[in-house]
Amino acid sequence: MENLLRVNRLSTHFHTDEGTVKAVDDISFRVGKGETVCIVGESGCGKSITAMSIMGLIQAQGASGVTGGTIEFGGEDLLKLGKNELRTLRGSEISMIFQEPMSSLNPVMTIGEQLTEPLRIHRKLNRKAAAKRAVELIAQVGISRPEQIMDSYPHELSGGMLQRIMIAIAISCGPKLLIADEPTTALDVTIQAQILDMLRRFKDESEMSIMLITHDLGVVAEMADYVIVMYAGKIVEEGEVEVLFDDPKHPYTRGLLRSKPVLGQLQDELYSIPGQVPDPLELTESCYFHDRCEFCMDICRVKGPPLRGVGERQKTACWLYEEANVHA
Amino acid sequence: MGAYLSKRLSYIMIILAAASLMIFCLYAMTPGDFISSNIKLSAERKAELREIYGLNRPVLERYWTWLTHALRGDLGYSLAQQRPVLALFNTYIWNSFLLAVVSTFFTWVIAVIVGVVAAYRQYSWFDTLVMIVIFGAMSIPSFFIGLFLIKIFAVDLHLLPPGGITTTGSNAVGWAHVQEVIKHMTLPVAVMTLLGTGSLTRYFRSNMIDVIRQDYIRTARAKGVKESKVLFGHALRNAMLPAITLVGFELPALFGGSLIIEKIFNWPGIGQLYIQSFGQRDYPLLMGFTMLIAILTVIGTLLSDVLYRIADPRVKL
Amino acid sequence: MSSVSGAAAPGRGAKTAVKSSMWRQSVRLLLKNKLAIAGLVIVVLMFLACFIGPMFSPYADNKTNMRIMNRAPNLQHWLGTDKLGRDVLTRVLLAGRISLTVGLASMVLSVTLGTLLGALSGFFRGVVDQVIMRVADLLLTIPSLPLLFIFGALLSDWKVPPENRMYIVMLILSLVNWPSMARMIRGQMLSLREREFMQATTVLGLNNKRKLFHHLLPNLIPLIIVIATLNIGGAILSESVLSFFGLGVTAPTPTWGNMIDAANNLIDFQERPWLWMPPGLSIFITVIAINIFGDGLRDVLDPKQKR
Numbered sequence: 007m008e009n010l011l012r013v014n015r016l017s018t019h020f021h022t023d024e025g026t027v028k029a030v031d032d033i034s035f036r037v038g039k040g041e042t043v044c045i046v047g048e049s050g051c052g053k054s055i056t057a058m059s060i061m062g063l064i065q066a067q068g069a070s071g072v073t074g075g076t077i078e079f080g081g082e083d084l085l086k087l088g089k090n091e092l093r094t095l096r097g098s099e100i101s102m103i104f105q106e107p108m109s110s111l112n113p114v115m116t117i118g119e120q121l122t123e124p125l126r127i128h129r130k131l132n133r134k135a136a137a138k139r140a141v142e143l144i145a146q147v148g149i150s151r152p153e154q155i156m157d158s159y160p161h162e163l164s165g166g167m168l169q170r171i172m173i174a175i176a177i178s179c180g181p182k183l184l185i186a187d188e189p190t191t192a193l194d195v196t197i198q199a200q201i202l203d204m205l206r207r208f209k210d211e212s213e214m215s216i217m218l219i220t221h222d223l224g225v226v227a228e229m230a231d232y233v234i235v236m237y238a239g240k241i242v243e244e245g246e247v248e249v250l251f252d253d254p255k256h257p258y259t260r261g262l263l264r265s266k267p268v269l270g271q272l273q274d275e276l277y278s279i280p281g282q283v284p285d286p287l288e289l290t291e292s293c294y295f296h297d298r299c300e301f302c303m304d305i306c307r308v309k310g311p312p313l314r315g316v317g318e319r320q321k322t323a324c325w326l327y328e329e330a331n332v333h334a
Numbered sequence: 335m336g337a338y339l340s341k342r343l344s345y346i347m348i349i350l351a352a353a354s355l356m357i358f359c360l361y362a363m364t365p366g367d368f369i370s371s372n373i374k375l376s377a378e379r380k381a382e383l384r385e386i387y388g389l390n391r392p393v394l395e396r397y398w399t400w401l402t403h404a405l406r407g408d409l410g411y412s413l414a415q416q417r418p419v420l421a422l423f424n425t426y427i428w429n430s431f432l433l434a435v436v437s438t439f440f441t442w443v444i445a446v447i448v449g450v451v452a453a454y455r456q457y458s459w460f461d462t463l464v465m466i467v468i469f470g471a472m473s474i475p476s477f478f479i480g481l482f483l484i485k486i487f488a489v490d491l492h493l494l495p496p497g498g499i500t501t502t503g504s505n506a507v508g509w510a511h512v513q514e515v516i517k518h519m520t521l522p523v524a525v526m527t528l529l530g531t532g533s534l535t536r537y538f539r540s541n542m543i544d545v546i547r548q549d550y551i552r553t554a555r556a557k558g559v560k561e562s563k564v565l566f567g568h569a570l571r572n573a574m575l576p577a578i579t580l581v582g583f584e585l586p587a588l589f590g591g592s593l594i595i596e597k598i599f600n601w602p603g604i605g606q607l608y609i610q611s612f613g614q615r616d617y618p619l620l621m622g623f624t625m626l627i628a629i630l631t632v633i634g635t636l637l638s639d640v641l642y643r644i645a646d647p648r649v650k651l
Numbered sequence: 652m653s654s655v656s657g658a659a660a661p662g663r664g665a666k667t668a669v670k671s672s673m674w675r676q677s678v679r680l681l682l683k684n685k686l687a688i689a690g691l692v693i694v695v696l697m698f699l700a701c702f703i704g705p706m707f708s709p710y711a712d713n714k715t716n717m718r719i720m721n722r723a724p725n726l727q728h729w730l731g732t733d734k735l736g737r738d739v740l741t742r743v744l745l746a747g748r749i750s751l752t753v754g755l756a757s758m759v760l761s762v763t764l765g766t767l768l769g770a771l772s773g774f775f776r777g778v779v780d781q782v783i784m785r786v787a788d789l790l791l792t793i794p795s796l797p798l799l800f801i802f803g804a805l806l807s808d809w810k811v812p813p814e815n816r817m818y819i820v821m822l823i824l825s826l827v828n829w830p831s832m833a834r835m836i837r838g839q840m841l842s843l844r845e846r847e848f849m850q851a852t853t854v855l856g857l858n859n860k861r862k863l864f865h866h867l868l869p870n871l872i873p874l875i876i877v878i879a880t881l882n883i884g885g886a887i888l889s890e891s892v893l894s895f896f897g898l899g900v901t902a903p904t905p906t907w908g909n910m911i912d913a914a915n916n917l918i919d920f921q922e923r924p925w926l927w928m929p930p931g932l933s934i935f936i937t938v939i940a941i942n943i944f945g946d947g948l949r950d951v952l953d954p955k956q957k958r
Contacts, residue, residue, distance in 0.1 A: 063555055089561075097558030104556075109549040113648060114571050124557045159647040175557065349785075353792045360801045365808030462686075469946070473884060473939035475891050478931035481914045489921050586794070593796050594892065609896075612800055620797075627794040 007038035010183055010215045011060070016075035018059045027286045029055040031239035032075070037183065042209065042216040044230035046223065046262070048283055052239040053219045057185045060084065061102055062092045080182070098128035101176035105188035107168035111160040118156035121175055128179045143174040147204060166197035170204070177208055187219045202228055223266045227251065235259050238284055238294040241313055245320030255322040257299045293325065301326055346632045354404075357624050358397045361617055368413040368615050387413065400621065410618035414611060419622040423604060429499060430591030430603030433519060437526035438584060444531050449538025450565055456543055464535065471532030480525050480598035487521060494520055497600035522599040526592060534580070541573040548572070578645045582638030586630040680951045687947020693940035697933070701747030710738035724925050731925040733913070743929045746905035750934070753821050753900070754887035760825035762879045765832025766871070772833065773840025774863050784837070787830035795827050799889070803898025817900045820893060824886050832878065839871055873952035880945035884938040891934050907934045
């Protein structure tokens with residue numbers, strides 16, 4: 007599959023009074039054309055920061071921000087683009103939807119104003135043409151009476167409707183890549199399914215790629231072609247969705263899958279991974295998962311494992327699968 | 335909305351009635367009256383005049399007379415100027431309004447632009463500088479900065495006139511008159527703008543800092559909106575919303591004149607008129623002025639609330 | 652659908668809820684704010700200069716000396732002399748004693764009054780609230796400058812001896828200032844009442860006095876400290892306006908405000924700026940320092956309002 011996005015050794019660090027937070031620490035991955043890649047992990051693992059880094063929306067203040075790596079999109083390194091060049095990509099080639107539809111739309115602007123804006127900026131449509139296109143878009147995301155919605159304010163719509171509007175805004179200029187950051191987390195379960203269906207439909211119609219960020223394994227199973235598991239700013243495991251669900255290698259991934267309840271299967275108690283995510287300020291040279299890992303070995307406490315291929319379609323970062331190192 | 339308004343209005347009426355009684359009594363308590371300060375009059379003539387003006391009646395009776403007249407739109411006669419109080423207000427208030435409206439305009443323009451930029455560059459050297467200037471502007475005694483600027487620009491440099499609205503004895507008309515007034519306005523407007531800009535800039539800066547952190551600003555950026563438009567288009571609209579309440583609070587300042595500034599710059603406005611009348615104990619005028627400000631204050635507060643309800647689509651009427 | 656489990660919040664070790672550590676932490680944060688500390692240093696220096704400075708002045712007796720009247724600043728008299736031959740620098744410092752005292756004392760009065768009335772109003776609600784708040788509304792409706800003028804004129808009528816006028820001025824200023832303070836405290840009180848920990852005190856059956864003084868007021872102390880600090884500056888400014896118009900503290904007691912009154916004399920204003928500029932600059936420097944320090948305090952003590 008042809009690459010659309012190639013992230014290579016990306017690091018995003020924040021310098022605070024108490025120390026440096028390595029929110030994203032040397033990660034590499036790719037998204038193919040028309041592919042759906044899911045990034046999974048607990049909150050604070052760096053998955054949203056990865057997305058914001060790609061969008062160029064990390065406010066570089068002093069030494070904070072993206073500190074290394076490349077982000078190639080369609081063969082160009084986004085990190086080398088000027089502010090304005092990057093801005094013209096945002097909303098047209100790459101667009102994004104967020105977790106909280108309620109707060110992601112400006113409360114004092116009408117839906118129409120907010121929806122026509124990217125059309126007018128990127129497609130250079132005039133007011134009338136943009137409004138006409140906007141009405142079509144609202145109908146496309148399955149909201150009835152689109153003309154009326156154009157003049158509504160966000161507070162007059164429900165969360166599910168607002169997320170549809172966010173999707174309409176995101177697809178308005180026919181993006182090649184859609185980044186969806188927890189798009190269904192804040193919504194009711196029935197609405198979640200509708201939103202996911204809609205995303206899949208648009209993807210199939212337009213050959214758009216989706217980078218879906220979620221902590222919800224149900225969403226992953228339903229949407230992903232390829233899965234990336236992040237933990238404390240690093241990728242701990244990745245692979246094609248069937249392989250990863252069938253045969254997870256990393257103890258963290260296994261834990262995640264074990265804590266997922268399975269329909270029709272009686273469980274005495276829901277499994278949960280013991281312990282807590284490490285404080286990002288207190289990370290030391292080690293496997294960051296070692297203190298929660300049931301297979302923890304000596305080496306895990308002193309050295310972080312590299313991400314290596316295990317089998318054809320899967321990679322993992324765990325000393326368990328590095329025979330040579332274990333005995334060294 | 336109707337029920338809300340009528341409830342508010344009736345409360346305003348009660349508060350104004352209570353305030354007028356209190357103000358009237360306070361003025362009645364202030365020592366001396368208009369007649370006793372006039373040394374040319376004989377004791378008999380003074381008693382006679384007091385009788386005519388009703389100054390020897392009990393306070394409550396005088397208040398009742400004042401109130402019944404005031405409710406009919408008659409604020410009485412100025413004793414010192416021998417003209418109806420309302421006519422005097424009409425002469426002087428527009429001079430005050432001229433100063434206030436020009437300085438308010440400059441204050442808002444400067445405060446919005448500086449506030450937005452300072453918020454965008456929070457903690458930068460520009461922001462720090464702005465904060466220091468803001469504190470400076472909030473800490474200057476108005477009469478002192480007025481005197482200071484007169485000393486420098488009028489007395490020492492002879493660049494601008496020291497006070498008044500026109501040059502004494504000038505008969506300029508048309509454009510020449512306008513130019514003359516502008517020259518005379520420059521210093522008082524500068525001082526009023528400086529004094530007002532401090533807190534308003536701070537207000538916009540802090541509102542903008544809150545707004546910039548919101549999710550919808552991130553959405554605007556993700557749509558590829560230009561940064562300048564993100565700030566002045568999207569964010570400012572949200573930051574301006576609470577500022578709408580300030581419009582009402584400007585009301586007394588717009589029409590009530592500025593006692594201190596008008597006194598320092600000898601500007602023939604309503605504030606200056608008040609200070610002059612205070613020395614003369616010209617009660618009808620003092621009473622009329624104080625009630626005017628009180629009325630403007632309560633109406634301003636009501637206006638603020640109503641405007642906010644209209645402007646914010648989230649607040650249901 | 653399922654979710655990744657496990658606590659999301661990184662535990663940073665349980666915070667000890669010891670009171671002293673909270674204050675110590677505030678002090679540590681405050682020390683980091685260089686601007687605020689600069690403000691504090693200036694305020695302290697100003698107080699020291701005004702209260703101790705005159706003791707080292709050879710002109711502290713405030714004697715008039717007609718032979719050296721209206722001298723420009725020179726080596727003997729750093730800020731010159733006034734029309735009675737008194738040393739201006741010494742007088743500025745002596746005036747500072749009065750202005751600072753009035754500012755401080757009227758702040759204490761209005762904050763005490765405002766806090767007490769606001770707290771009663773917000774705590775008991777009902778009739779108490781109605782009465783207090785209506786009076787506050789009334790006082791806020793009447794414009795403050797005319798109110799100050801009237802009180803100032805009454806002062807003259809009561810034949811208050813000049814040396815006692817400053818106490819009355821303090822009272823007047825706090826009378827005008829308490830309503831806005833009371834409103835703020837009441838608002839905070841009402842929102843605190845609705846919080847869970849207050850409902851818990853009701854469940855525990857604590858009595859009103861204990862609730863008010865042990866649970867509600869301590870929560871308001873940071874806010875009160877911040878407002879009190881900023882109020883000093885405002886009170887100094889108000890006093891100067893009043894005294895400038897001859898309605899506050901009057902001669903021979905010097906205050907910064909009535910010293911600037913010299914500028915009302917045309918010749919003094921045009922030819923002898925050393926008479927009125929130093930007190931004006933003193934007000935400016937003191938108030939700006941207080942405001943900057945107060946703002947730094949607000950950042951530390953009342954982070955919700957961080958602006």
